[in-house]
Amino acid sequence: MRFLLLLLACLPLTVSSANDSRPNIVLIMADDIGIEGLACYGGVSYETAALDQLASDGVRFTHAYSQPLCTPTRVQLMSGKYNHRNWKTFGILDSNVKTFGHRMKEEGYATAIFGKWQLQSYDPPGYPGADERRGTGMHPKDAGFDHYALFHALHTEDKGSRYANPTMLEGEAGQGGTLKTYTGQFGEDIWVEKTIDFLKQDRDEPAFVYYPMALPHWPFVPTPISDDWDPSQPVVEQLKYFEDMVEYMDVAVGNLINGLQSNGLRENTIVIFYGDNGTHLKVVSKLADGRFIQGGKGLTKQTGIHVPLIVSW
Template identity: 30%
Template sequence: MCLIFRIILTAWLISSSSLSMALSIDSLRGVEKRKPNVIIIMSDDQGWGDLSMNGNPNLQTPHIDRIAKNGARFSHFYVSPVCSPTRAELLTGRYHPRAGVYSTSEGGERINLDETTMADVFKEAGYATAAFGKWHNGMQYPYHPNARGFDEFYGFCSGHWGNYFNSLLEHNGQIVQGNGFIIDDLTDKALEFIDNNQNDPFFLYLPYNTPHSPMQVPDKEWASFKDKSLIKLADARTGEEDVVFTRAALALCENIDWNVGRIQNQLKKLKLDRETIVIYLSDNGPNSSRWNGGMKGKKGSTDEGGVKSPFVIQWPGTISSGLEIDQVSGAVDLLPTLADLSGINYSIPKALDGISLKPLLVESNQKWPDRMLFSHWNGKVSVRKGRYVLDDNSKLFDLTTDPEQRVDITSQKPELTKALSMAVVDWKAEVLKDIAIDNRPFPVGHPDYKYTQLPARDAVAHGTIKRSNKYPNSSYFTNWTKNGDYISWNVDVLSEGDYAVAVYYVCPADEIGSTMQLSFEADKLDFKIAKANASGMINQQYDRVERMESYEKDFKPLKAGVIHLKKGAGELILRTTALSKTNALDFRMMMLTRESP
């Protein structure tokens, strides 16, 4: 019996020793850990001051504030003055004019096809990738998010959106009906994606589209704000404050915060909170005159109020909680930073303007380059270096002692003013040299993608046809009152074949009967508006202030038939050929679905 026991004991000791040796060898070699998940949440038109952590007593944002408590908070983080440029800089790590983005609509929002995106980098590294929300960097494939590194996309590719309830959205190119309030809906999709990919690393980009106007607010949030007294109001330099607009914006910010809390709870429930980097920021300054820390400027301005963004990041166990970072940084830094934090080796043919912020986040006693960071929009440029900013009028301000930009110190520091002024001249000469040159047509029928969406936004009207609003993004065409009137798109058909045509339209019963023709060179499709789709403006009851954008109708698809398109560039034309009554239709968009080859 003793002999048997000694044999068993000896075998166990040998096995245990082997296991310890194996663990020791693995420790020496460095067992590869699972790469961290990454979640980027970005709001739309939310100012630095629209968070309780930055001192605004008019609202409470505990879930966003908690990211700062759990991780790091950047006090001088900068984005672009408007939407699509910030998105381009975040995704590419390069200043937006270099990436081909010079506008927010009608094709000028598109990232050039030779740019590498952050999603490309993470997908190449084996991550599951998804974007849910407002893309605003190109609609037609290969500008579409599915072509820019994202396996999954749910949301809309335009700029502002006209309806926030049961919205007309898309999922990987197909038009779908949203479910409920849009931010809640986008978050639902994000939670589902996290759940489905909990066992493998994922990269999730969640660009919300509020508090951008129109100011459509759910009843629950509005009930808390409609009669709320505001304690802090706008600085007079940004213009007169519309208090009702402010209430609506802050209500939307609280809705965002609630949804951020849902994501945090999901990570905790799945035990992914220590394996996930979470970032929160906004794409530009506030979209109205409201409290913003007394800073000069708002959305559209290159002054502090227009480009200073809240920026918080957490990665429990790696980034120390409560970390405050003062160094100048910006959206261009996110690609190199997140790749660096995730341990991804990447190669991008073009030089990045951003640098990795990892040393500031996880290292101590680090040296930091005395860099310059430029902000640009509509020909105006400001530059920040350390504690100083040179504004678009070549006035110098010390942001440490004067964050509100009230005291011009140009005469006190002439050498620094001159150096920064020369840097701006050089930057403009290098970065803006090609900004006005854009000959890119709208691609149709890419061989790798089935769907091509052509909205009213990207078309040009001819004759009596009118756009529903001067802001193109979520507009439609109406006033089709004469035979021969048409709209056109400058397109490049990339694949010859048959395309099913669906026209999203409104036409009341007493106006049906008009005949339309879709043509491209010699290829033509004639069809008739034979079925009524009557619709007035929808969901106006949720507008808490009068909007400046186009109101939305309930546009439905009319199956117009199939057109054969030959490969090549030219004008795609939708024309009225026989007018039945006074207005042929209201036109929102056209979907082309490639059927062959």
Template identity: 30%
Template sequence: MNVWNERLSTWHAERKRTASRLIKMVALFCVWLALVMLARPVVAQERTAKPNFVIVFADDLGYSDIGCFGAKQIRTPNLDQMAQEGMRLTHFYAQTVCGPSRAALMTGCYPLRTAKRANDQKSVHPFLHSKEITIAEVLKDQGYATGCFGKWDLAGHKQAGYDVSLMPNRQGFDEYFGTPSSNDSIVNLVQNDKVVEPKADMATLTQRFTNHALSFIREHKDEPFFVYLPHTMPHIRLAASKDFAGKSSRGLYGDVVEELDDNVGRILKLLTELDLQDETYVIFTSDNGPWYLDGHARLSKQRDKGGSHGGDADPLRGHKTSSWEGGVRVPTVVWAPGRVEAGTTSSKMAATIDLLPTLARLAGGEQPSDRIIDGNDISDLIHGKQSAVTRDTFYYYVHTQLMAVRKGRWKLHLQRSQNTMKNWDVFQKQADVVDLSSAKLFDLESDPGEQSDLAAKHPAVVKELSELAESARRDIGDFDRIGEGARFFDPQPRRTDIRKP
């Protein structure tokens, strides 16, 4: 009996020890699980509250030069997939030429409103004043790492002798690798403030700019980042790497665009590999419409077997430097899985000037409040909200001259006795170079090619849009007047370029 009691006592003691150990293990597991559950929401909040942004800015890409916008001879599987997984914006506007388009994107303003170094409006490509506030500066204030990799064109339209004080590192970007201006003849590569490679091989540029963007994303994957990737292509001089040269049925131009597409795919692939696809907005667009070569002797030497002109803007009329739709309406895709509904298309009006206020809001910040910003927040639009309020008006400036105004479906080309960009007509078809003795009205919904003038049939619409144009002239300015809302920070005379009407 004593033996039995002793065994029973031992069994009870062992059972208690085992239970105690199990309780401790369960308690430790619960503590560990609680810590994990507490940590995970914090990380998620930190990473989703400040989404990442990547803007890929092509140069002189036509409206229908990618598959999801109608290209037949150019293969763009990555951009097409991006559109299938995101949203196409089919009425998205830039500006008519490189430098002003970049100023508009960076500041959220019509270029004629923004301040220039020494108040200089004579230069078509602006010296964007250091007191202007860029997207990069807005996002830096929200804790973003900021990187620019590619063409800048806001410190002087030249490869040497540009204003170093206006380069990306002085305009809100932590890192820069790219070129000061266009690749018209040569490209000097600059890293931050230092020229690191004069006369670089243009066939390597698309890949090298993307390589730097990818490295920046890897380095800053655990914090919010903004990547601005303004490519030099397909601006001339055209060049494609050996992996793409001669591969497109659209000639050299097609080769260049297909290489751009491949490098967009590299960005999307890396974001997916790093599990950042649900936390990142990628926006692909162009700085203006395509160039047309036939009227320009020097540029015509770059014609390829695929056609007599560069890109295509079909079904739109016009090319780069013009206020026809083909000069300013650009192919645009927004990709943000889980945030932007897949396979959607919006025909509502939007523009590059809308990106600053949009990214500011998405980042949890605000657009500058001490100055006029022309852009609108389009975050509700790209998120597919039926209640989204979008712009209903857009002003078409060609350098300093107001050429047209759009409201809703209607676009009015203004009467003009002179064109201050006359010497830039070489980028356009001769049939599109017209002086207007009277205003012309087009219905862009039924006539995107701007062929049928309806001014005589709709005088009330002409009057309404003419009044809008006059309000823009008063506020922003025109070739013959200074706008009341135009900004000047330097003591030099304001607008020495003013011409008599």
């Protein structure tokens, strides 16, 4: 979980001139994907050409691990501390924690976060104990990021969709932000576009973007590459869409890489792809050696904690 901090320790982070040549960093974290979901790790159930190429051009780690659930991994990764030192409750990040957003700001980086938050006011009204937890946690405006556009960044009942017609809270450091819904669009496309636009800005300092993806987390719904993609129609959740969701996760990464390349940013941008925990329990994927792997999300087994980690510069 301290990988990012270790990586930064190896880089020349001290500003040496007005023309700062330190690399940009984009940290992508997929939501619910074990190693069996990527072809470069031996999976054969899904097409992941962009991630396979990213691994081919960089380093594919074979011993990368996470916590078996979302929040424990996220608060551990963002704080650089194990959960017994930072844990409050599920869906909550301690408002007093110093995140890697704060650390990168201290090192002179422009910072942004686009994607999924789910670290404040997680409990819905009426949930046992909700009165003690609602309104607690860290608001993204206080998390060390200059700009943010995030799904599930306020009360649970306000979160809306993360996929078709996504709703996200958008704002800047110190500002509460506003909820915006992108009718007819898909969440990952918005976040990739915002990431590229942020990195394109003409500035003297390097940039750090944290992109905690929504894909391929349940609900399993159509994506823009699904035959029946139609954001104007009510969503019908079906397990069969998981394949499309994994493959659109790959499309999103590919679009991000292409955006970096077309804007002359790829050479000086470190791209990190990581997973927060194993695949959903209802999903069964196949490996090239013929084995079928059931997702282990939430379980303290290899299938719950062994995740992809790819780094490319």
